[in-house]
Amino acid sequence: MNFQSKIRVRISSCGVLGLFTLFTFIIIGCKPKEKETEAVKTIPPNILFFILDDAGWNDVGYNGSEINTPNIDQLAKDGVILNRFYVAPTCSPTRAALLTGMPASRLGILAPISGKSEKTLPSDLITLPMALSKRGYETALFGKWHLGLKPENGPQTYGFDYSYGFLHGQIDQYSHEYKNGDASWHRNGQFINEEGHATDLIGTETIEWLRKQRDTNKPFFAQVAYSAPHFPLQEPVEWINQYSDIKNESRRKFAAAMGHVDDDIGKVMKFLKTSELLETTMILFMSDNGGMKSWYPNTQYNGKHGPNDVLGDNTPLRDYKASNYEGGIRVPAILYWKGKWQAKVSNDLISVTDVMPSILQLAKVEIPTSVEGQPVFDFIAKGKAFENEIYIRGHKQQSLIKGDWKLVHTPFGDQEGNYELYHIVKDPEEKQEVSSQNSEITREYIQILNQHILKDSNEP
Incomplete structure (x- = not known):
């Protein structure tokens, strides 16, 4: 359900208590100290x-x-x-x-x-x-x-x-x-x-x-x-x-x-x-x-x-x-x-x-x-x-998500394994694997993925 069209947020810049406080300062001829005012602003x-x-x-x-x-x-x-x-x-x-x-x-x-x-x-x-x-x-x-x-x-x-x-x-x-x-x-x-x-x-x-x-x-x-x-x-x-x-x-x-x-x-x-x-x-x-x-x-x-x-x-x-x-x-x-x-x-x-x-x-x-x-x-x-780039490595697979595309790598033991590419915006259900149709993007994403893997800890 899309709630966005139903929401209206009211922002009140000054409550009754705030107005009363300000009025009190004016009546007694004082004003808040600058340090105290700044402290309130930075809470x-x-x-x-x-x-x-x-x-x-x-x-x-x-x-x-x-x-x-x-x-x-x-x-x-x-x-x-x-x-x-x-x-x-x-x-x-x-x-x-x-x-x-x-x-x-x-x-x-x-x-x-x-x-x-x-x-x-x-x-x-x-x-x-x-x-x-x-x-x-x-x-x-x-x-x-x-x-x-x-x-x-x-x-x-x-x-x-x-x-x-x-x-x-x-x-x-x-x-x-x-x-x-x-x-x-x-x-x-x-x-x-x-x-x-x-x-x-x-x-x-x-x-x-x-x-x-x-x-x-x-x-x-x-x-x-x-x-x-x-x-x-x-x-x-x-x-x-x-x-x-x-x-x-x-x-x-x-x-x-x-x-x-x-x-x-x-x-x-x-x-x-x-x-x-x-x-x-x-x-x-x-x-x-x-x-x-x-x-x-x-x-x-x-x-x-x-x-x-x-x-x-x-x-x-x-x-x-x-x-x-x-x-x-x-x-x-x-x-x-x-x-x-x-x-x-x-x-x-x-x-x-x-x-x-x-x-x-x-x-x-x-x-x-x-x-x-x-x-x-x-x-x-x-x-x-x-812009964002998301690298995720689990114990079974690794993935890279950047822009409209997502690369999923499934290693086979010590072998390189399988790389899959998805247009994740158009295909969030990951039904259409498109690496062969987008070889340049696939190569680029594999390179970025491998750079991330090199940064990972090798401790067990």
């Missing part, structure tokens, strides 16, 4: 990320899904729909790119960090929360981390003042254990035991931190990273019953997980509104990768969960999570800032690596030299054109 916005886990292109209502997501849809109606927003094909690489502003392959992170892996973010990088802290931000992460599986490699090591949730990539929604039984649920790096569904706990902790624990004299950066709708699917019956019209049991439970997390997003949004924080908070909604097709576990959770023959829906995009075709890397995403950005659909080419420099530009923070993405939010808000 940076609060920033809040909503990140879903494995939500596909057609798993949100505003993209035509059978799943009811009214709160996400409201963000889409009132905000900027990022129609060409790209991430990595799996979760850990996307989260690494989000917090560093560079392709995760530069860090040697090509796939989910799992099992007993010692893989984590390098300790010498300036992350997004670290950079924001220099501007006086208070930073917090709620929910999924997945960039280090031990407390000493948790969120607080990389710039978050407060952290709560789980360290691993997937958890039992109620016991909060990893698939092999490892503890994962923590608060500030200390493992804890709590009762409740992960979706509810993450939202509740977010609101409590915003209400009681943060320093209200500082701007905040909060990353709210849900476990939903990632398996295992363990939704309360009241959510499952809302989708009795979906015949496939697995898809019905997946829809329940989406409905549940949408409801929780609505609770956080309601708190921001009632606490008069909405006008000063920039919000980004996104999924960490495309929807997953199915899940057939063997030994995970001692066989308590699954199998799931139908999970996410990326229709009409091609393929699923872990793939570099559109279904794996092009995800639902929305920008929202009440009273600042007019509602519209943006077809600009945007990467998850662009988020960090865009946020830092908004907050008037120097962008670290390690960042490869570019600040684009201001261009999008003002409707200005910009």
